[in-house]
Amino acid sequence: MKLLTAEESMRxxxxxxxCRNVCPTLNITGREADGPRGRVLMARSLLEGDxxxxxxxKDQLDRCLxxxxxxxxxxxxVQVPDIVMLAKERIAAAVETPVQAAPPVQTDIKKQAYTARTFKDYFFDHILANQKRLNTVGNLLWFYQKSGLQSLTRGLGILKFFPEQMSQMERITPAILPPSKRxxxxxxxxxxxxxxxxxxxVAFFHGCIMDVMFRETNDNSIKLLSKAGFDVVTPxxxxCCGALHHHSGKKDKTIELAKANIQAFEEAAVDYIITNAGGCGAxxxxxxxxxxxxxxxxxxxxxxxxxxxxxxxxxxxxxEMPAVSGRGERVTYQPSCHLQYVMKVKDAPAKxxxxxxxxxxxxxxxKKYCCGSAGIYNLLQPKLANEILDKKMKKVKETESAVLITANPGCYLQMKLGVYREGMExxxxTKHVVDYLMDSIERAEAEAANK
Structure with a gap:
């Protein structure tokens, strides 16, 4: 637990x-306002009423990954993300407060925030926080992919009427497993x-979006833990872990979700709680x-x-890993920021x-630089996220690798998008480390069976 609160830390x-040499946005723009020091100063000035x-x-703080x-x-x-999130909570509270009772707020932010906030509130509070509804979304995605609608949509060029980032993400969305397998x-x-x-x-935390879009990775995670010698409980x-809620300034909802998870895993009575997504784990x-x-x-x-x-x-x-076998491929690894910087797991996937x-x-x-995913940052800040991604892909090309390993679903999608944008599919x-390890185990098992 951190020793200082965000208010104390910002001072x-x-x-x-x-911090300048590790900030992805400052590395792209060169503007002090896009770096940690600039954001701390802005957040402090806002929080202290200056x-x-x-x-x-709001726009400047939203650019922080x-x-x-x-x-x-x-x-x-200095806990820069906590300071930024505290300022975003203050902004969220200000735009939701009746005008006569609110602190000084420019009217333009209220007008621009209303529609976006309504959609985000519904998605965060009624979809992400409700696994049944999220599964329904997954069923609709599966139907879209398997019914011919996806092929029709692409064939008619309908995607060109949507924002470029959304159409690109549609292209690289993983195949959703059918309802019978979810x-x-x-x-x-x-x-x-x-x-x-x-x-x-151990207990396995399957996440919300992870269990819909990456269900096969979750299934492989349980298999991998079992094969490595652990009894696995899945409460x-x-x-939902509440990460996206917290990053959006929705602290009350984050706390509600946290209480539910704490209670659920207390009842599991386990030695460890295991995640396969750096963002969720953090x-x-x-x-x-x-x-x-x-x-x-x-x-x-x-x-x-x-x-x-x-x-x-x-x-x-x-x-204790069972026997594994590769197929002669060259492999590289893009770390998850939250995995390496918050959870302090810097080398385990690569090892x-x-x-x-x-x-x-x-x-x-x-590899220390973010890939530009950062939850839903790549959807909310597509221009900057793509600039960060393009720079990352130049480094990926230098490795001449055939397999690009990630340890987080957001990183997986972002790096897969980078591969797509470069025409290198x-x-x-692109593989999650769990899926890559399971492929290697199954290959070794097949080789042993054929001897």
Whole structure:
């Protein structure tokens, strides 16, 4: 748990500049306002009442990826994302407050915020926070992909009437599994060890969007944990992690979701809680910060957050990988920002991949920089996100890799988009590290069976 609140942290910045070389947006634009120091100054001025809530400040703070690379580089741990989110909470509260009761707010921000806020509120509160409704969305996506509507839509050129980023994302959306294969997960999956004692009892956090769009990766995660020697519990009462809600300034909803998850996983009685998405894992690991002023929940949140582990970390440190086999391919890895900077898991995915025989691992240059996904940043800030992505893809090309590994669904989609934008879909395959490891295990099993 952080020692300082966001309000305290924003006053400790000494503007030393250690954060400048790791900020993706500053790296692209070169503007101080697009860097951590500029954002801290703007947020502090807003929070202390020196400047009013206005559209320019909102737009500038929205350009922050919240990747936490600046925190990792800061010698005194100034919590820039927390400071930015606190300012965004203040902005959200201001635009929702009746005019006569509100602090100074320019009227343009109220007008521009109303439509976007209505849509986001409905999606965040009534879709992401409700797994049944999210599954319905998944069913509609599956029908769109399999019924011929997708082919018809593309053939008629309908996508050109949508924003470019949306049409591009439609192109790289993974194939949705049919409803029959997206039912509830088995609540208990025993270790695959038949004669040896299990390595431990863990719970699997399947996420919300992850369980719809990346259900096969979730299924593979449970299989991988079992094959690595763990008994796996998948609680049905779990909810969305709340990361997107928190990043959008919806703290009350974030706390509601956090309480539901803490209770669900307490009942599972496990040693660790495992995630396969860096963004979700970072949100879960920081639950204790949500309850600083709530003694009834603080200790429970601390206990919960202390159990959070990324799947690559738990397998590398405590699991036992079965035999694996590559296919002679060259592989590189793009880290998730929240995985490496918030969860502090910097090398575990790469170390697991390096263990695979008959494959060649190549380090990705400048892997410290964000890919531009950052939750839904690539949809809300498409121009800047694409500039960040294009720069990232230049580094990917340098590796001459055939497989591009990620450890987060947002990173997967963003890097797949980069491959698509570069016209390299026939040359580079994008894979979640879990799927790549399971492919390697299944290949080794097939090779052993054919001997």
């Amino acid at each position: 400790t910045c000494v503007r030393c500049g250690a 400047i009013p809530v206005n559209q320019e400040i 919240l990747c936490s690379a600046c925190v990792d580089a800061c010698p005194i741990d 039912k509830y997960h088995q609540e208990f999956t025993p270790s695959a060890y038949e004669e040896k004692k299990a390595k431990g009892r 049905r009462a779990q909810m 949100a879960l690991a920081e639950y204790a910060d949500l309850f600083r002023d709530d003694p009834d929940w603080l200790e429970r949140a601390k206990t919960f957050s202390a159990k959070i582990k990324d799947i690559s970390e738990i397998i590398y440190e405590k699991g 697991l991949v390096k263990q695979i025989p008959n494959s060649e691992y190549v380090e990705l240059p400048e 026939e040359e580079i395959e």
